Every structure is written in structure tokens, then in C-alpha cells.
Amino acid sequence: MDLVNDMIVFAFVAIRAFVGIILIVRANKTKLTNLYALALMLFCESIGYVFYTSIFNNLFIFYIFVSVMWFPFTAFVQRTFYQDKKSPFKIILVVTTILSVLTCIIIGIYQFGPVQDLNTLFLARITFSLAMGVTASWMLYASITSYIELKSAKGVEPWIYTRYLLVFLYTFGQIGIGITWPFFPYDKSINIPYLIGALCLVAIVIGQFLAWVMPQGFKRWLNRNYKVVEEEEDLSEEEIMKSFKEG
Amino acid sequence: MDIVGFFGKKLEEKTGIKEIACKGMIRLAFRDAGIDSTTYKIEDYKKVFSDHLKSRFEKSGIDDPSTLANFMVSELIKNQGIFTMSA
Numbered sequence: 001m002d003l004v005n006d007m008i009v010f011a012f013v014a015i016r017a018f019v020g021i022i023l024i025v026r027a028n029k030t031k032l033t034n035l036y037a038l039a040l041m042l043f044c045e046s047i048g049y050v051f052y053t054s055i056f057n058n059l060f061i062f063y064i065f066v067s068v069m070w071f072p073f074t075a076f077v078q079r080t081f082y083q084d085k086k087s088p089f090k091i092i093l094v095v096t097t098i099l100s101v102l103t104c105i106i107i108g109i110y111q112f113g114p115v116q117d118l119n120t121l122f123l124a125r126i127t128f129s130l131a132m133g134v135t136a137s138w139m140l141y142a143s144i145t146s147y148i149e150l151k152s153a154k155g156v157e158p159w160i161y162t163r164y165l166l167v168f169l170y171t172f173g174q175i176g177i178g179i180t181w182p183f184f185p186y187d188k189s190i191n192i193p194y195l196i197g198a199l200c201l202v203a204i205v206i207g208q209f210l211a212w213v214m215p216q217g218f219k220r221w222l223n224r225n226y227k228v229v230e231e232e233e234d235l236s237e238e239e240i241m242k243s244f245k246e247g
Numbered sequence: 248m249d250i251v252g253f254f255g256k257k258l259e260e261k262t263g264i265k266e267i268a269c270k271g272m273i274r275l276a277f278r279d280a281g282i283d284s285t286t287y288k289i290e291d292y293k294k295v296f297s298d299h300l301k302s303r304f305e306k307s308g309i310d311d312p313s314t315l316a317n318f319m320v321s322e323l324i325k326n327q328g329i330f331t332m333s334a
Binding site: 026030031032034035080081083084085142143146149150153154155156157160163164167234235237239240241243244245247 | 248249252253256257260262263264265267268271272275286287288289293303304306307308309310324325326327328329330331332333334
């Protein structure tokens with residue numbers, strides 16, 4: 001059971017790290033610094049999950065990495081959707097910091113304290129889930145409002161709409177994990193919250209891969225009914241200025 | 248994804264001027280600013296729309312160039328997610 005579980009976790013870690021590398025390449029090419037933040041979040045999450053396996057099992061290190069990842073994540077949301085715009089960034093940052101610090105302190109008490117009290121672990125799970133809920137809800141709101149705004153625009157290729165929807169869906173999956181996380185079994189058993197959480201995790205990994213790697217074949221398939229408008233010959237500078245003068 | 252084309256369509260919807268002229272106008276503004284119009288940086292677009300596109304509107308003699316330039320900047324802020332999502 002441990003081996004299967006570890007193999008699944010390592011597969012997810014590898015996919016996420018790959019998505020992170022793709023994002024870094026894209027960030028270098030486009031100079032979009034927010035993509036570095038998203039890549040950093042994925043790397044933190046990947047490293048964290050390595051310590052969730054039976055081989056490297058260390059809950060304290062796991063929670064440190066998966067708590068730290070919310071900072072680049074909130075930076076990504078801010079830089080992607082809220083530049084020069086009113087946003088709850090500072091409030092979310094403060095709340096996430098408090099919850100993440102609390103998570104690390106509580107899990108430290110659990111791991112290094114004299115007694116490994118399951119109630120303490122449950123509390124750490126709650127604070128971690130709340131941090132996840134706060135940041136993911138903001139991303140959910142930002143992506144869906146941005147998608148609605150864009151939906152009315154003309155000439156946007158379908159794969160771009162799909163990327164918005166995938167981001168929305170996998171963020172929804174993150175909230176799903178956040179809700180079920182505190183109720184995961186403490187031993188190696190499987191319960192309903194664990195199954196729901198596992199399904200959410202699969203959806204998140206697939207969603208992140210499709211959204212950010214966006215393989216060419218998938219992109220072409222999404223654009224299959226999209227007609228590219230033939231570019232007319234460019235107007236001269238005089239013609240452009242004249243068009244505007246005549247209104 | 249042609250981001251200049253995206254904002255060209257927005258300008259067309261606002262002014263009723265043909266899309267090709269709107270896109271051309273934005274490209275001229277980028278040329279004036281000395282910035283490559285294939286940029287994904289929102290800061291570049293903001294600078295081009297608020298300064299150089301506004302100057303182009305003024306030169307063209309179109310009504311209310313400031314309002315039009317402000318409209319383009321507000322569309323830019325509203326749709327800023329497109330830069331990341333189309334990258």
C-alpha cells in the first residue's frame with residue numbers, strides 16, 4: 001500500500017515539477033514575472049509532497065513547504081489579475097501568513113512535542129485548510145470574473161477560454177482538498193473524505209498540466225472550429241490617420 | 248494570440264472605425280514608443296496606451312482623444328488576465 005501510494009505521489013510530484021519548468025521557460029520567453037511565482041508555488045508543493053511519502057516521511061517539512069507555497073500563489077493572482085486594480089491582496093496575505101505560521105507552529109508541537117496528540121494534528125490540518133481555502137477562493141473569484149469579462153470579447157481563441165476554465169476547475173479542486181483534508185484518516189486506511197480528496201488531487205494535477213503545458217494537439221483540437229480571419233494588407237500610416245480623422 | 252488584435256477590436260467597438268485601422272493605430276503607437284508590439288508586459292501596453300496612443304489620437308484629430316485613451320487603459324486593466332492566459 002505504501003509503495004503504491006508513494007509511486008502515485010512521486011508521479012504527481014514529477015508532473016508538477018515538469019509544469020513548473022515549462023512555466024519558467026515561458027516566463028523567460030515572455031518576461032511575465034508572475035509565471036515565476038506560479039512555478040515557485042508548484043516547486044514548493046512538489047518538494048512538500050516528497051515528504052508526504054513513506055520514504056521521506058516528515059510532516060513538519062511537508063507542512064512548511066505546502067504552507068510557504070501560498071505566498072507565491074497569492075503573488076501570482078495579484079500580478080495576473082489585479083495590477084493597478086483594487087484587490088484584497090494585503091488582507092489575504094496577512095490572513096494567509098497568520099494561518100501558515102500557526103500551521104507550522106502547531107505541526108512543530110505535534111512532531112517534536114512530548115506527546116503526539118491527534119487533536120493537535122487535526123488543528124494543524126484545520127489552519128492549513130483555511131489558508132488553502134482563503135487563497136484558492138480568491139483565485140477562483142479572480143479567474144471566473146476575468147473569464148466572464150473576456151467571454152464577451154471577440155476574436156479570442158477557444159484554447160484561451162479553456163485555459164481560464166481549467167484554472168477555475170483545478171482551483172475548485174484545491175478547495176475540495178481543503179474541505180476534506182482535516183478529515184483524512186490518521187492511519188493508512190481509506191475513508192470518504194480521503195477518496196474525494198484523492199479525486200480532487202488527480203483533477204488538479206491533470207488540470208494544471210493541461211492548462212499550463214497545453215500540448216499542441218490539445219490546443220489544435222480546442223481551436224478546431226475557430227476560423228482564423230485572413231489578415232488584410234496593412235494600411236499605410238496616412239490611411240490609418242485618415243480613418244481616425246474621418247471617424 | 249494577437250494581443251494587439253484583441254485591443255484593436257475593443258477600439259473598433261468603441262469608435263466604429265475599421266478594425267484594421269484600429270490595429271494599425273495601436274501598432275503605430277508601439278512604434279512611436281520604440282516597444283515591440285509582441286510584448287506580453289502590461290506595463291508596456293499601459294505606457295503605450297496612455298502616452299503614445301493618446302498622442303496619435305490627438306494628431307489624428309479624433310474627438311475626445313483623452314477619453315479614448317483612458318478607455319483603452321481601462322480595458323487593459325479589466326482584461327489584464329489575457330496576457331498570462333495567452334502566453
